[in-house]
Amino acid sequence: EPVKPSNFLRQIIEADLARGAYAQRRWGGSPGDAAHHAAGEPDPARIRTRFPPEPNGYLHIGHAKSICLNFGLARDYGGVCHLRFDDTNPEKEDQEYVDGIIDAVHWLGYDWAQPGEAPGSAAPYQASDYFDFMYRAAEYLIVQGLAYVDEQSAEEMRASRGDFTKPGTNSPFRDRTPAENLERFRAMRDGQLADGAAVLRAKIDMAAANINLRDPAIYRVRHAEHHNTGDKWCIYPMYTFAHPIEDALEQITHSFCTLEFEDQRPFYDWVLEHLVAGGLVAAPASRQYEFARLNLTYVITSKRKLKHLVDNGIVQGWDDPRMPTVVGLRRRGYTPHSLQTFCERIGVTKDYSWIDYATLEGCLREDLENQAHRGMAVLDPVKLVLENWDDVMGAGHLEPCTLPALPHPPEGEEPVLRHFTMGREVWIEREDFQEVPAKGYKRLFPGNKVRLKGGYVIECTGCRKNDAGEVTEVLAQVVPDTKSGTPGADSVKVKAAITWVGVADGVAAEVRLYDRLFTDAQPDAGGKDFLTLLNPDSLKVVTAFVEPSLAGAAPDTRFQFERHGYFVTDRHDHAAGKPVFNKITGLKDSWGK
Ligand code: ATP
Ligand code: MG
Numbered sequence: 001e002p003v004k005p006s007n008f009l010r011q012i013i014e015a016d017l018a019r020g021a022y023a024q025r026r027w028g029g030s031p032g033d034a035a036h037h038a039a040g041e042p043d044p045a046r047i048r049t050r051f052p053p054e055p056n057g058y059l060h061i062g063h064a065k066s067i068c069l070n071f072g073l074a075r076d077y078g079g080v081c082h083l084r085f086d087d088t089n090p091e092k093e094d095q096e097y098v099d100g101i102i103d104a105v106h107w108l109g110y111d112w113a114q115p116g117e118a119p120g121s122a123a124p125y126q127a128s129d130y131f132d133f134m135y136r137a138a139e140y141l142i143v144q145g146l147a148y149v150d151e152q153s154a155e156e157m158r159a160s161r162g163d164f165t166k167p168g169t170n171s172p173f174r175d176r177t178p179a180e181n182l183e184r185f186r187a188m189r190d191g192q193l194a195d196g197a198a199v200l201r202a203k204i205d206m207a208a209a210n211i212n213l214r215d216p217a218i219y220r221v222r223h224a225e226h227h228n229t230g231d232k233w234c235i236y237p238m239y240t241f242a243h244p245i246e247d248a249l250e251q252i253t254h255s256f257c258t259l260e261f262e263d264q265r266p267f268y269d270w271v272l273e274h275l276v277a278g279g280l281v282a283a284p285a286s287r288q289y290e291f292a293r294l295n296l297t298y299v300i301t302s303k304r305k306l307k308h309l310v311d312n313g314i315v316q317g318w319d320d321p322r323m324p325t326v327v328g329l330r331r332r333g334y335t336p337h338s339l340q341t342f343c344e345r346i347g348v349t350k351d352y353s354w355i356d357y358a359t360l361e362g363c364l365r366e367d368l369e370n371q372a373h374r375g376m377a378v379l380d381p382v383k384l385v386l387e388n389w390d391d392v393m394g395a396g397h398l399e400p401c402t403l404p405a406l407p408h409p410p411e412g413e414e415p416v417l418r419h420f421t422m423g424r425e426v427w428i429e430r431e432d433f434q435e436v437p438a439k440g441y442k443r444l445f446p447g448n449k450v451r452l453k454g455g456y457v458i459e460c461t462g463c464r465k466n467d468a469g470e471v472t473e474v475l476a477q478v479v480p481d482t483k484s485g486t487p488g489a490d491s492v493k494v495k496a497a498i499t500w501v502g503v504a505d506g507v508a509a510e511v512r513l514y515d516r517l518f519t520d521a522q523p524d525a526g527g528k529d530f531l532t533l534l535n536p537d538s539l540k541v542v543t544a545f546v547e548p549s550l551a552g553a554a555p556d557t558r559f560q561f562e563r564h565g566y567f568v569t570d571r572h573d574h575a576a577g578k579p580v581f582n583k584i585t586g587l588k589d590s591w592g593k
């Protein structure tokens, strides 16, 4: 493994470790409060990070960046990264999404087991497991005079918040006594107030320059059932209050998030400062650090918009190979390693930028170049007939041919050979014949010789056409004694070798040719309507012929179709006798003239 380039997050971690920032920390196994942690064993994990998705959709490539970052840093520094479901919204969160997220993290190659625990055995963390603690923390703030129940209308609260140009004004409820606030908060908890009738607010400063510190709401009334806690609660913590507490209870050392949360950091620190002071959570407090989210050209990374594509049948599901979801990329043929390389390569910065989609494709090619078996496939077939075959080779003769599966087999491994046959009729690409050749055209035209890759040299003699003038068959003669790998192979010089598949042993296959889903490089930016920017040609399905070695592959097997690019047998639809391939990406160098 090459040494990983440093970045500002690595520098922060290294500095923290160097000064022994977490040396005194204790770990009780499962999250609890300060007393629990204080009584525990020394924490064997040096750092703790977390990946905290909301289970309201499938993960996308942006989440993959966050996963690789958080799990990758924990792994590199001997720590642990927690998968935590941020399920503080009672709104219906689907088990399907929970399972999908667990699957995606595992598939990307990461696990949240504690030191000594078997990988794959640990349950993910759930924010909703901490509702009791969060409630206690809220009461603690009330008792300390640091929170109050505000019963203004939402409208009034919005108006009194002020904006960037003017400070806010204090709520008439701001000076309630702790006893009065406790009574009202418990009334909220006990279901005596309707949704929206009151919120619990942190009491900070209505004139703070940072609007997030103008007495932010920390609890709201929401009479709704929660998938984990059922109808136990009718008040739910706000994300900005819940998140630092979740981090603290799990003893997260470095809480990495995207830059949108930079303005929330002072409140994050405010919450933990007070809870540490009150002995409710252990010191040192978790710290939040921000990095720029991933923007990838031609891709949308908003769960809501991706869901729109799914719900409206614009794509065939969350795992449609055109989707930038982890399940979509997986089905498309991306490997975990290629996605890890991608995340490593784009790095982390604090600057917004757009990453070119080609970077992602490059990582895939790099991963597959030396390991994906080669094969020939004819995607736009026309039949080529070798009219002298039976006379020269014998009637019905099928000549066995081979080519290596890999141009450079791994050291110490026997080269694998692909076996196929050449006969009187073969499939070639329609574009490999021109009746009247364009200038510089080197492939088949009457009088020209080319090699059928791995087979014989042939000389084109003409073609047959239908009434519409379309070529229905290309005609040629085999040149005897020119088979690849035999002494006569070089006796005839040719300027091109073309790919082909035997009619006798080629297998018909469904090939799904994918292109980008959007025609605009930034379909999601600047208020553009992404629905008007869909690429009408993002999927083209063709019936191709593939050489026999390809057809028998297991689902989810990747190949390089010579000259065409990388393809994968579809995870769901490919079966013996019914091959289905997805195009992952083309070859870097487009195939020569
Ligand atoms: P969306 O806006 O698509 O719903 P989200 O940010 O709400 O995404 P969460 O499930 O809340 O999704 O996010 C889980 C984690 O993934 C968060 O820490 C978030 O910062 C991170 N994340 C989401 N999108 C990106 C992105 N494009 N680049 C990097 N990290 C991201
Ligand atoms: Mg979210």
Ligand code: MG
Residues within 6 Å of the ligand: none
């Ligand atoms: Mg978001």
